[in-house]
Amino acid sequence: MQLGSLPFSPAGAGYRIAYHLHEANHCPGCGRSHWLVGRLTAECAYCATALPIRTGQTTGTGLFRSQGRPAFVPLAA
Ligand SMILES: [Zn+2]
Numbered sequence: 001m002q003l004g005s006l007p008f009s010p011a012g013a014g015y016r017i018a019y020h021l022h023e024a025n026h027c028p029g030c031g032r033s034h035w036l037v038g039r040l041t042a043e044c045a046y047c048a049t050a051l052p053i054r055t056g057q058t059t060g061t062g063l064f065r066s067q068g069r070p071a072f073v074p075l076a077a
Contacts, residue, residue, distance in 0.1 A: 018054035025051075 019025050019035065019042035026033050029049035035042045043050045 017051055019051040020054050 017028050019037070021037075024033060025035060025042070027035075027044040027047060027049050028051075029044060030047040032044065032046050034045040036045055037053070040053060041050045042053055
């Protein structure tokens with residue numbers, strides 16, 4: 001059996017530390033809570049530990065988002 005043929009299982013990946021927007025975040029490296037927040041990562045201002053920002057959204061090229069209405073409305077023509 002090849003390892004590359006197995007599907008990815010997030011449940012089996014274990015605990016992942018991430019920065020959560022609009023919440024109190026403590027650095028896993030030093031325990032302080034002052035962050036330099038960027039677009040994709042947040043970096044601890046004291047020890048420079050970088051964490052990915054967990055927004056609950058998917059990012060990437062070609063992503064379509066709808067906000068309460070269908071993303072694609074059929075044309076009236
Ligand atoms: Zn730190």
